[in-house]
Amino acid sequence: MTAxxxxxxxxxxxxxARQHETLPAQGGPAKVVPLSTAVGELVRPGMSLYMAFGHARAHAAAFEIIRRFWGTNPGFHLITAGVLEAGLIMVHARLVNRVSAAYAGNTYPMPGPNRVFRDAIAEGRVTLEELTNLTITTRLMAGAMGLPFIPTRxxxxTDLATPTNGYREVVDPFAAGERRVGVLQAMxxxxxxxxxxxxxxxxxAILLGPYGEEAWGACASTGGVLLTVERLVSTEFVRRHAHLVRIPAHLVRTVSVVPLGAHPQPMTNFGLPAEAGYGEDYAFRREFKDATRSDAALDAWISQWVLGCADHAAYVARLxxxxxxxxxxxxxEQAWRAALDAKLPALAREAQATDAETMIILGAREIARRVREGGxxxxxxxxxxxxxxxWLxxxxxxxxxxxVELMxxxxxxxxxxxxxDPYLFSVGNMFSNKxxxxxxxxxxxxxxGAGNRCLAVVGAGQIDRLGNINSTRQSDGSFLVGSGGAxxxxxxxxxxxxxxxxxxxxLVPQVPYVTTSGQRVRTLVTQMGVLEKPAPEVGFALTRLAAGDPAHSREQRLAHAVAxxxxxxxxxxxxxxxxPISAAELAALRLFDPERIFTA
Known part of the structure; x- marks a missing residue:
């Protein structure tokens, strides 16, 4: 008999079923703490601190770290794509003795060396691991994936190719023969x-583009993420905008609410049009750059904006x-129109191009020619x-x-x-991204990537006859700015x-430091004319002469170019x-740069 x-x-x-009808109101344990508490709990002397770059940098958190450790010698290792305002203050304050970065210097209103970092390198107070914008991302990716190293192009x-910069070469195990490939150490x-x-x-966490290094640093960090945010939202809001979430909660140690926490950089609202964003504070960045010209001026600036503010709320109140x-x-999206209108009365009207304007307009013509001819x-x-x-x-x-698309x-x-606004990374340009x-x-x-059809256009501080570019060190060893993405x-x-x-x-016979290889540099544009290389290992030759001043003969202009x-x-x-440069070309250029930041 069966049971x-x-x-x-x-x-x-x-x-x-009833238990699953309603989603949990909160997606996990609450981690919200004041920023001072987060720094006090998580930041310890000797740490390697990854400060995310992107377009919404954690300035409020960085300033709180500076306040907490000011006057001490914590020996931080700063990891960041760009050493800008907060990083330069940390270097000046002797909070950092090691830096891993792709760029260190000024970016606004124009790129260039900064005295604070240059002196720290010269005096041996800081050691520099030289990265690039892509290799810092790649190394963090490798670390996040648990890989010991990862291939790179x-x-x-170049002169960055050293073990001290986390680079070595290995034999490609999948290629015939002894072909070697570069690899990067995980970070x-x-x-x-x-x-x-x-x-x-x-x-x-909801991150909004453009993304810079993206969230690889959050995934690579052994100690998780000290996170600051403009505002706290519900988990239900997160679910509705899950396509914008880039950092999951299990990676995050603390959450601190600091409105305007990226200032003086901007905060976008792309994907969340109902939310408030804010623009970049150009005046603030200019003031900081000016202050870094002397220790006394910089100390006064720090006293006003960092040490003189008890916390981020006091900083915002001071703004x-x-x-x-x-x-x-x-x-x-339309703010650029009013900004342009305010600058139009002072727009330069003279028909004679400056040397910088001549170089830029010749460059535009050559870019157009290479796009047409090179596809x-x-x-x-x-x-x-x-x-x-x-842009022209x-x-x-x-x-x-x-x-053809701009990137x-x-x-x-x-x-x-x-x-x-001639600033490459302006908010106005962000609005137009596809x-x-x-x-x-x-x-x-x-x-x-494989099969790319990209023409890269770069400004060179120094370049040699084979097209190698130096943006890292002068002949006396003093530091310039580094590679960035070049x-x-x-x-x-x-x-x-x-x-x-x-x-x-x-224009030198051989650069003292090869930051960027000249192998793929085909064209060099100067205010005197255009130089071209027929092959990677062949030096430049002058192929097109600028029209120049009509008062000078062709022979005089040629002699000047050669000299x-x-x-x-x-x-x-x-x-x-x-x-000759046309009025329309000059007008277009001056409308892009009405203050003549790059064209005077």
Whole structure:
């Protein structure tokens, strides 16, 4: 006789189903603490601190760390793509004795060396591990994935290619013969310090583009993330915007609410149009740059804006309501129009081009020529004169119906540059992006991936006859700024075009330090004319002469161009000439740079 079959009662199913009808109101344990508490609990002397770069840097957190450790010698190892305001203060305050970075210096209003970092390197107070914008991301990716190392196309063949910079070469196990490939050591910081637009109480964090290094540092950190946010949201809000979440809560140790926590950098609201963003505080950044010219001025600035503020709330109060409201208003898709209108009365009207304007406009013509002849589909513009030349060229090409897109390394794709502001990473340009990306996508794929058709345009402080570019060290060993993304482009983009003011100090037979390989540099544009290389190992020859001052003969202009070069410049037997600069070209350039930041 068989036993009767036992069944689960229907009420059990009903009870279990009722438990799942409603999602939990909170996605995990609450981690919200004041910023001072987060720093006190998580930051310890000797730590390697990854300070995320991107366009919403954790300035409030960095300033709190500075307040907490001021006057001590904590020996931090600072890991960041760019050593800018907060990083420079940490170096000045002797809080850092080791830096891993791709760039260290000023970025606004123009890129250039900064005395604070240059002196720290010269005096041996800081040791520098030289990275690039792509390799810091790649190394953090390797660390996040638990890999000991990861292959790279960057760095190989340049002076960055040393074990002290986390680089070695190995035999490719999949290739015939002894072909060697570069590999990068994985990077795992002790703590990641990051700022997000919003998070729930558990730390599920919404990051908004453009993304810079993205969230690899959060995943690579052995000690998790010290997270600051503009505002706290519900887990239900997070679920509705899950496509914008980049850091899951289990990686986050603490959450601290600090409105304007990225200031003086901007905070976007892309994907959350109902939320408030804010623009970049250009005046604040100029004031800081000016203060770094002397220790006394910088100490006074720090006393006012960091040590003189008990916390971030006091810092925001010192900014003042009017300034904050102005920054909020500046984050608007059409804000560039009013900014341009305010600058138009002082716009330069003279028809004569400056040397810088001549170089930029010749650069634009050459970019357009190379896009047409080379079939390039993307143009990646570096900062300064390079982006102005690229903006002129791509705007003209697109008006003709040529399919080509502009990119910027930090994650701008398909943007249309707005008039009135020559700053490459301006908020106005962000609004026009067709895609918000990061270093990995732009530098690793679109400008450096397999089969890319990218023309990279870079400004060179110093370049040699083979196209090698130096932006790292002067001949006396003093530090300049580093690679940024230029090294990545030199090894990855299908072709490079460089702009450099012609002088024997800038156009040299051999650079003292190869930051960016000249292998893919085909064209060099100066205010005197255009130099080209027919092959990677062949030196530049002058192929097109600038029209120049009509009072000077062609022979005089040619002699001046040759004398402005630091090596015996070869002149092409078929030397051609550029047409004179037109009024329309000058007008377009001056509307992009009405204050003549790059064109005076």
């Amino acid at each position: 009767p079959t036992r069944e689960i009662p229907q009420q059990v199913f009903d009870a279990v 960057s760095i190989t063949g 795992r910081p002790d703590l990641a310090v990051m700022h997000a637009h919003a998070a729930d109480a558990s730390g599920n 003042g309501t009017a300034r904050v409201e102005s920054l909020r208003a500046a984050f608007d 390039h589909r993307t143009v990646l513009a570096g900062a300064g004169v390079a982006n102005l030349a690229a 060229a791509v705007s003209a090409l697109q008006a003709e119906g040529v399919e 910027a390394e930090a994650g701008f794709f398909g943007y249309a540059p707005r008039l009135g 895609m918000h990306a990061g270093f990995m996508s732009v530098l690793g794929l679109f400008a450096g 090294n990545d482009l030199g090894n990855g983009a299908s072709e490079l075009l460089a702009l450099c003011t012609a002088s024997p100090r800038r 402005s070069c630091g090596w015996a410049l070869e002149v092409s037997p078929t030397l051609a000439g550029h047409e």
